[in-house]
Amino acid sequence: MCNFENGGAIAIKGFNFQKAAITFIAIKNFDKPNFHILVETKDDFEVKYNGYDAYIQVKSQKLSLKKLLNSNDGKSILEKNLSNGSTNSHFKIFVKGFVESDIKKMVQITEGNICSPLYSYNDEQKNTILEKLKGNENIKEFEGKLLTSYLYIPPFKDKLSEAITVLLGEMALRDIDVSHKRGQVAINELFTLIDQKSEFIIKTQEDYKKKKY
Numbered sequence: 001m002c003n004f005e006n007g008g009a010i011a012i013k014g015f016n017f018q019k020a021a022i023t024f025i026a027i028k029n030f031d032k033p034n035f036h037i038l039v040e041t042k043d044d045f046e047v048k049y050n051g052y053d054a055y056i057q058v059k060s061q062k063l064s065l066k067k068l069l070n071s072n073d074g075k076s077i078l079e080k081n082l083s084n085g086s087t088n089s090h091f092k093i094f095v096k097g098f099v100e101s102d103i104k105k106m107v108q109i110t111e112g113n114i115c116s117p118l119y120s121y122n123d124e125q126k127n128t129i130l131e132k133l134k135g136n137e138n139i140k141e142f143e144g145k146l147l148t149s150y151l152y153i154p155p156f157k158d159k160l161s162e163a164i165t166v167l168l169g170e171m172a173l174r175d176i177d178v179s180h181k182r183g184q185v186a187i188n189e190l191f192t193l194i195d196q197k198s199e200f201i202i203k204t205q206e207d208y209k210k211k212k213y
Contacts (some may be wrong), residue, residue, distance in 0.1 A: 013158045017060035018044055020163035021094050021154055023190045025056075027170045029114050038211040040198040042084045047114055048212075054114065055084040055091050060158045062097035065125060069132045078149075079133055079142075087144040092118070094152050106151065118150040 022037060022045050029035050035049040043055040057077060061067075068078040075083070081091050090113065098119075106119040121129065126146050133142055156163040168183045176183070193213055202208050 013160075014060040016160045016163070017096065017158040018058040019191055019194050020156060020160065020167065021056075021058050022194055023167055023187060024154060024156075024163075024170060025114055026190060027167060027174060027176070030174070036212045038197075038208070039194055039213075040200075041202065041208060041211050043081060052113055053085060053089050055081060055089060056094060057081045057092070058094045060096050062099070063093075063095050064099035065102045065121075065128065068093065069129065076132075078129065079136065082142050082145045082149060083138070085145075087141060087148075089145070089148065091145060091149040092152050093150075094154055096153070096157055098151060098153060103151075109150070112150070112152075115152055115154075118152055120150050121146060 022039060025045075025047065026037055029047070029049070032049045036047070038046040038048070044058045045056050047054040047056065057080065059077065063077075069076045071079070077093065081093055085091070092115075102125075103119060105122050105125060107122055109118040109120060110116055112118045129146065130139065130143060133139055136142065154166075156166040164184070164187060167187055168178050171178050171183050171186070176186070178184075178186075197211050197213055200207065200210055202211065
């Protein structure tokens with residue numbers, strides 16, 4: 001059998017999962033006052049409204065706490081996420097799935113600002129995280145940020161057609177008209193906007209503001 005190159009397909013699935021996650025949060029929160037999303041900025045995307053800010057990293061793999069803390073290029077997934085914002089910010093990692101043994105130890109939070117349920121680390125897991133990150137110069141700041149650091153598993157996987165079905169359902173729940181393909185058109189427009197905002201390169205603070213939608 002020939003060897004097939006699937007790297008591109010895997011990358012596209014990852015991008016589509018991220019795009020669906022951003023769109024899902026946009027749909028769930030579109031009616032919040034002064035609600036904005038910024039894509040491909042200090043993290044995969046940021047959420048801001050009325051003094052609330054969240055830095056969100058999206059991973060289209062099934063992960064574990066160990067993988068969140070693995071460092072392949074200098075910083076782990078969790079370390080990169082916590083390196084943003086301040087102790088007043090919120091930090092989220094969206095994942096396709098998470099190891100059941102780790103999830104069972106986490107604290108489930110049924111009400112979140114922009115999505116739910118969320119999972120926060122229990123004391124044992126926090127100690128594991130801090131021990132792993134103790135060499136970082138910002139370790140004290142990280143300790144405070146862990147109080148608002150959460151895991152979220154979206155209600156869809158990395159198959160775009162299935163994600164779109166969930167997005168249409170969320171629109172209907174929000175009383176957004178999805179009849180006569182209006183919902184699909186709206187989702188396509190959001191996907192296009194995310195693509196356009198994502199490819200914009202930041203060089204100045206003004207460029208950063210152009211990432212907002």
